[in-house]
Amino acid sequence: MFLTPPRPIASKRTPFGKTTCEAHTMSEEPGRSDRSFEERLQAARSKAGLGSAPGAEKSASGGGLGPFGVALRAGIEMISALLVALAIGYGLDYWLHTRPAFLIVFVLLGGAAGVLNVWRVFAPKEGPSRRPK
Amino acid sequence: MAAEKSTIDALGQFHLDTALGPIGQLVNFTNSNVMMVVAALLVFALIHYGMRARALVPSRLQSMAEMGYEFIYNMCIDQIGEEGVRFFPFIFALFFFILAGNLLGLFPYFFTFTSHIAVTGALAILVIVLVTVVGLRIHGLHFFSYFFPEGAPVALAPLIVPIEVISYLSRPVSLSIRLFANMTAGHVMLEVLASFMLMMAAGLGVLGVAAALGPLAINVVLIGFELLVATLQAYVFALLTCIYLHDAVHLH
The missing domain is CATH 1.10.287 (Helix Hairpins)
Structure with missing residues (x-):
């Protein structure tokens, strides 16, 4: 188990997107379940600014x-x-x-x-x- | 559920009763209030237990809490701008309270507190009062220029200003009616189709049981649709609150 060092939660634009992204590239293996892909996609989308804004409007x-x-x-x-x-x-x-x-x-x-x-x-x-x- | 002798009691499910026995009766603590408390506790539990582990590789619960947090956080910044962070706790609480209420209401025998216009109206009034106070606080009396667009001929002011004021005041009304109407309509539809099922099965014998599969199938689809509506309406409520706050912060 890796425990994150205590950090201010809202310091960055996408505080959690970064962590989840790192975590999944680290533990990635071929044939992993859809969950990891979904999360990486989500993280990539939010990083690229494709989050919820256009669909939201x-x-x-x-x-x-x-x-x-x-x-x-x-x-x-x-x-x-x-x-x-x-x-x-x-x-x-x-x-x-x-x-x-x-x-x-x-x-x-x-x-x-x-x-x-x-x-x-x-x-x-x-x-x-x-x-x- | 409530099909008694070929009458469809579609609105009975929205009936308020006092809960918690004699103590609840004493202070008028209704089944609606019970669900509000449950919804608030659920959201609190999700955040508390979701964030307790602080794992680098998040568990399912932690993912839910983090994605919810991030989703609302980004929405605040995207819609309101950098100042939106200040309103993040309010939007977060609003969104998750409504979402929990909508979703809890889909369980059989659970009360849907967002199907009462008293509840949605109170939430909408809270929003519009907050928006007005924020606008007045940031812009002072200049806030009232919001009701007269720049560049419009002054001669039209007697016409434009009342229309803009009515338009502004209609926001909480449309906000509350939208949520209330969506939840009520969905639940009435579920109830009516479920009553069809029972009536067919009771009235037409074996043939009726076979025919009742039709409404059952529709109801299964409807539940899926209701899940979408429950989430979407909570989202729309929060999003429109953000847009109104944006208008109050930036005026034009």
Whole structure:
């Protein structure tokens, strides 16, 4: 058994990737199980910067889940904006006793905010600005 | 599970009960709370026992702990930037708490606490309050320029600012609804198909037992899919938290 000397855990970018990588090249033998390959691949990927970043953006924007995921994501974005706008409009009306006025205005604004949300999620990512404001 | 006389009680599995007998009843300690405690203890145990050996060649448990740590650590830095390290403990706790809750919920008779919007809503409110406080702390009142994009004509401000504010406030709503809806929908689907199975077997005799293999097969596939959803939703929750924190730290 090799025990690592006590080291600060978060000192490097990939503190564990390095150790596992060394460990497996050291104890490598032909015909080793998939586990070692997977780990070396993982370590190599994270070292080369191919970690989770590109896939992350994709699955977060619903791209990794197919049409169902896209539909769910877009629907939730629109509905949540509308819900917030409804709550604000209703609250303002309740406070100022102007029953339908703010509700009408804020439902329209909420619809616009919903479209804005969906645009932010699915906007084509180009240039340095990752999430267009 | 809960198919009584050809009725499908798909939502019964989300019913809250008090746990731990009379003491739990006294303080309203629910089965949901029990699962939260179990989830927190599991994550704690994984880290504690995983990191205790400190072996150069990691065991399976140590690999899990290390890969989880590294995964979240890199996500923080990739998404938020170098400042992201400061938020690492929060993101780590958030991700693993939700992940443990989602995965524990897949066991039969276990309660899925992430299927309650009260829980996901509380987590989302925690996130948005943190994001707002971080933004205000770093940028002061300049933070409010976040609600008006640079270069837009000032005449449009009365239109843009409310829309941006609504968009900002809709973040916790969509964050909580996404997690809650995914978990609830998956569990309802499992329950409905399982009820089909029991109803077929009970109603159609031998033929029904053979036919019940259909829903069973679908359920087996669904469990696999639910494993994916459970992990993905925990990941998406943590990732979106990171993206929101990035916006708060860097504004535009």
